[in-house]
Amino acid sequence: MKKIKIAIPNKGRIKQPTIDTLARAGITVLEEERTYVSKTSNSRYEAIFARANDIPIYVHYGAVDLGVTGHDLIVEREADVLELIDLEFGKATLVIAVPEKSPINTIADVPSLTRIATEFPTITRKYFERQGKQVEVLEVSGTAELAPKLDLAQMIVDITSSGETLRKNNLRIIGTILESTCRLACNKIAYRTYEKEITELQSKIQRGI
Structure with missing residues (x-):
């Protein structure tokens, strides 16, 4: 079964809050150090570490299905994505x-x-x-x-x-x-393809905020 790819900032002040938010939702990153692609504790999800500035583009073009990045970066990159959740950090x-x-x-x-x-x-x-x-x-x-x-x-x-x-x-x-705050951004096609899984993740994250 194809894994759902979720992009995480690879450095900076929003990296750890992103990892912590996903962990509270049941997705713990297992291989964080010196890797761009990481397994998670949830076999349906794969973590991709990328520059926060690039994540809107990755999500827009479907290179990843979901991504956490700043609203300011989504607007600057003119990414046509769904901003599913205001994560309330990275203000x-x-x-x-x-x-x-x-x-x-x-x-x-x-x-x-x-x-x-x-x-x-x-x-x-x-x-x-x-x-x-x-x-x-x-x-x-x-x-x-x-x-x-x-x-x-x-x-x-x-x-x-x-x-x-x-x-x-x-x-x-x-x-x-x-x-600006950090948002959970979603590719529009991915949302239709994985609506059940993404909706469940959305609910878990919102309960943990």
Whole structure:
């Protein structure tokens, strides 16, 4: 019988809460160390360790049937998936921030062609288009906070859980784009194929949250 594949973040602060959530639902990962594919205590399920950023794409295209990742990443990757459960961990906010000394205090103050550094170019472009603002979006891989220090960008859009990193880098928040938590995402075809098993898993996870 074909196993149901569930993708788990391979590192970071949401990895262990994901493993713990699945364990409470009766799916204990058995071979976590240095492996991408792991057996679980439930013979119907196989765990796949992947980058949280890639999990929305894996689920969208059916490389895996289920995956745990952030709502922000699902939106950024434009993944057409079912978000079955808000798992209520990995809480974070996607914010717009400027240097402390910037004259920009609100979105209305943002000049035309302002450069914005971010790991979330899709969300950022769409947000500023909705605001009627023509901006230049620079995609960076992490440490967006560095861009204003190097005069690479006048603003950043970044994910934050406490705002501490922004404050340490003398940045202040002028707007919020979205609130995010981790979600159990499901491929649409997989949901129809394994509806009974996935519905049961959904119920077990919800009881354990």
